[in-house]
Amino acid sequence: EVQLVESGGGLVQPGGSLRLSCAASGFTFSDHYMDWVRQVPGKGLEWIGRIRNKAKSYTTEYAASVKGRFTISREEATNSLYLQMNSLKPEDTAVYYCARASSDSSGYYYFHYWGRGTLVTVSS
Amino acid sequence: DIQMTQSPSSLSASVGDTVTITCRASQGIRNHLAWLQQKPGKAPKSLIYAASSLQSGVPSKFSGSGSGTDFTLTISSLQPEDFATYYCQNNDGYPLTFGGGTKVEIK
Numbered sequence: 001e002v003q004l005v006e007s008g009g010g011l012v013q014p015g016g017s018l019r020l021s022c023a024a025s026g027f028t029f030s031d032h033y034m035d036w037v038r039q040v041p042g043k044g045l046e047w048i049g050r051i052r053n054k055a056k057s058y059t060t061e062y063a064a065s066v067k068g069r070f071t072i073s074r075e076e077a078t079n080s081l082y083l084q085m086n087s088l089k090p091e092d093t094a095v096y097y098c099a100r101a102s103s104d105s106s107g108y109y110y111f112h113y114w115g116r117g118t119l120v121t122v123s124s
Numbered sequence: 125d126i127q128m129t130q131s132p133s134s135l136s137a138s139v140g141d142t143v144t145i146t147c148r149a150s151q152g153i154r155n156h157l158a159w160l161q162q163k164p165g166k167a168p169k170s171l172i173y174a175a176s177s178l179q180s181g182v183p184s185k186f187s188g189s190g191s192g193t194d195f196t197l198t199i200s201s202l203q204p205e206d207f208a209t210y211y212c213q214n215n216d217g218y219p220l221t222f223g224g225g226t227k228v229e230i231k
Contacts (some may be wrong), residue, residue: 058192
C-alpha cells in the first residue's frame with residue numbers, strides 16, 4: 001500500500017525557515033517523480049514544485065511564487081522527500097501536501113497518491 | 125501560465141442525479157488534464173488523468189472527456205460519498221495549475 005506521511009509543519013515567524021518531510025512507503029521511491037502542493041485553508045490547490053526520479057537526475061521544477069525561496073530534495077536511502085522553505089511570508093500559510101506522480105502512456109506525470117498534509121502557519 | 129476555469133463554482137444535486145462539470149484552459153493543453161476530488165478536511169484524491177483515463181480503483185461512474193481547451197467531468201448516479209469539491213488540473217507543462225474548484229452539494 002502506498003503511504004505518504006508529511007511532517008514538520010508548525011508556526012514560524014515571517015522571514016523564518018522550516019523544513020517539511022514526507023516519508024514514503026509501499027513503492028519503489030527512486031522510480032517516481034514527487035511533488036509538493038499547498039492549499040490555503042478554505043481555498044484552492046497550488047502546485048509548489050516537483051522533483052524528478054533518478055532516471056531524470058532528480059531535476060526540479062518550481063512555481064514562480066516559491067522559486068528561489070523553497071528547495072525540494074529527496075533522500076533515496078530513507079525514502080524521504082523534503083521541502084526546505086526559507087524567507088517565509090504570511091501568504092505561505094497553508095496545508096502542504098506531498099504527492100507521488102505516475103506517468104501515462106505518453107510519458108506525462110500526473111498526481112496519483114497524496115499524503116494527508118501538514119499545516120504551516122507563518123505569523124508573528 | 126495556463127489558467128484553468130471551472131464552471132459552475134458550485135452546484136446542488138440530489139442523490140441519483142448525473143452532474144457535469146466543465147473546465148476550460150486558457151490555451152490548448154491537448155489531453156493533458158486531470159480531475160481530482162477533495163472532501164472537507166481530507167487530502168485530494170486523483171480521479172482521472174489524460175482527460176479520460178480512470179485512476180486505479182476509481183469507479184466507472186466518473187468519466188472525463190475533452191481535448192484542447194474544453195473538458196468535462198461527468199458523475200453519474202450521485203451518492204452521498206460523491207458530494208465534494210472537484211478540481212481540474214493542467215498537466216501540460218510547468219507550472220502545473222488547477223482550476224478554482226466546483227463544490228457539489230446535496231440539494
